[in-house]
Amino acid sequence: MDVQLVRVDTFPDTYYDTKHFTECFTGGADQTSTGVWTGLPAGDYRFYIKAINNADVNVLGVDKVTVDTTQAD
Secondary structure (H helix, E strand, C coil): CCCEEEEEECCEEEEEEECCCCCCCCCCEEECCCCCCCCCCCCEEEEEEEEEEEEEEEECCCCCCCCCCCCCC
C-alpha cells in the first residue's frame, strides 16, 4: 500500500513523499508497517492512500494509526 502525507493547513496543500507499506495484508493482527517522515513543522496533516497492490483506491479502513513525535530514533 502506498501512503502519502499531506499538510492541509497551508495553501496550497504541502505534499510530502509517499511511503510503501508491505505488511498491511499479510495476515495476523500483529503485522505492522512503518513509514517515517522527519523534520515536519507543526500543522494539520492527513494520510492519503495512493494505491493498494499498485491499483488506485478511494476508500480504506484501518484499525489504528500511531504518530510518534518523540524523534527518539
